[in-house]
Amino acid sequence: MDGPKVVFQIPGTNWIITETLVIGWILIALILIVSLILTSNLKKVPETKRQVLAEMLVNFVNGMVTKTMGERFKNFAPYVATLLLFSVTGSLVSLFGLRSMTADLNVTLCWAAMTFLLITYHKFRANGFLGYFKSFCQPVAFIMPLNVISEVATPMSMAFRLFGNVAGGMVITSLLYTALGTLSKFLHLSFAIGPFTLNVASLFTPAVLSVYFDLFSGCVQAYIFSMLTMVYVSSAAEPAN
Amino acid sequence: MSNEAFVLGCSAIGAGLAMIAGIGPGIGEGYAVGKTIESIARQPEAQGDCTRTMFIGVAMAESTGIYAFVVALILLFANPFLKKL
Numbered sequence: 001m002d003g004p005k006v007v008f009q010i011p012g013t014n015w016i017i018t019e020t021l022v023i024g025w026i027l028i029a030l031i032l033i034v035s036l037i038l039t040s041n042l043k044k045v046p047e048t049k050r051q052v053l054a055e056m057l058v059n060f061v062n063g064m065v066t067k068t069m070g071e072r073f074k075n076f077a078p079y080v081a082t083l084l085l086f087s088v089t090g091s092l093v094s095l096f097g098l099r100s101m102t103a104d105l106n107v108t109l110c111w112a113a114m115t116f117l118l119i120t121y122h123k124f125r126a127n128g129f130l131g132y133f134k135s136f137c138q139p140v141a142f143i144m145p146l147n148v149i150s151e152v153a154t155p156m157s158m159a160f161r162l163f164g165n166v167a168g169g170m171v172i173t174s175l176l177y178t179a180l181g182t183l184s185k186f187l188h189l190s191f192a193i194g195p196f197t198l199n200v201a202s203l204f205t206p207a208v209l210s211v212y213f214d215l216f217s218g219c220v221q222a223y224i225f226s227m228l229t230m231v232y233v234s235s236a237a238e239p240a241n
Numbered sequence: 242m243s244n245e246a247f248v249l250g251c252s253a254i255g256a257g258l259a260m261i262a263g264i265g266p267g268i269g270e271g272y273a274v275g276k277t278i279e280s281i282a283r284q285p286e287a288q289g290d291c292t293r294t295m296f297i298g299v300a301m302a303e304s305t306g307i308y309a310f311v312v313a314l315i316l317l318f319a320n321p322f323l324k325k326l
Contacts, residue, residue, distance in 0.1 A: 003318075068293070157304045164307035167314065224300040231297060 004104050020104040027089050027101070057081075068227065069234040076233070079118075083111065084226045091166055091218025095210070100166050100218070108162040112155035115229045119154070122236040131239075158228055165221045169213030176206055248322050256316040262309030269302040 004018040038054040061081040090101030136147045180202035189200035277295040
């Protein structure tokens with residue numbers, strides 16, 4: 001397994017644009033276009049299939065948010081929907097042979113940082129400026145370092161969870177491909193067709209694992225990430241005592 | 242044996258040892274899911290709540306395994322000890 005490939009470098013700087021970023025841009029454009037198509041020409045009573053689909057998606061996220069966070073956080077739904085859509089599609093691009101966006105720690109760490117900002121904002125709002133710092137010395141004052149560590153560990157563990165699951169699937173899949181390639185060479189079932197090599201042993205077996213590691217894992221981890229975001233934010237909005 | 246080969250070999254062993262940590266989350270998650278199924282069987286109408294809470298709990302239980310996996314990944318693909326040679 002290698003890191004994401006560098007597509008190009010911005011001239012004059014040492015900023016590099018990786019595969020992950022380019023895939024992210026394509027996904028943003030795709031999601032935007034699909035959303036515009038789905039929500040164009042809305043009727044009060046849905047007539048078209050696309051409006052029913054759009055309403056289903058919106059209702060799903062709205063229901064999820066109101067159930068976990070309560071009615072007063074209803075305006076939080078767009079953020080959760082964005083996170084969910086971007087994360088699901090970012091993981092599922094691996095079905096098309098591209099590199100999963102979430103298999104890059106930069107992406108997941110960025111999302112976790114946004115969640116951390118939201119958590120901190122809601123803690124400030126619930127406890128006030130002084131109350132926020134006071135909440136770190138909550139049971140006794142000398143426990144403060146531990147509280148700070150646990151506060152920082154929240155976004156770190158969220159980022160590593162999403163990254164680790166997707167990257168782990170990628171490592172296992174690439175190990176399997178290597179093993180099956182070696183096996184088909186060993187059995188003389190490996191043929192060279194132009195620049196490609198066809199390994200007969202690795203034709204169908206990886207598909208079974210791909211259902212779990214790409215489809216299931218990608219969707220469940222995206223769900224868990226947005227779920228944890230909601231849980232952390234709604235518990236941060238409660239006053240500490 | 243060159244120094245580099247020794248460090249690489251030891252790192253590979255270390256990565257393998259780090260992944261022993263996968264046992265803990267495995268047992269823990271299995272226990273959590275089993276308990277959830279028990280409670281759903283007792284109260285089928287609470288399935289939605291049970292499943293949602295279970296997912297969060299399982300995700301939490303998974304953290305230690307993921308940390309171990311990240312350590313293993315660092316040892317394998319971004320080895321910090323090779324730079325110290």
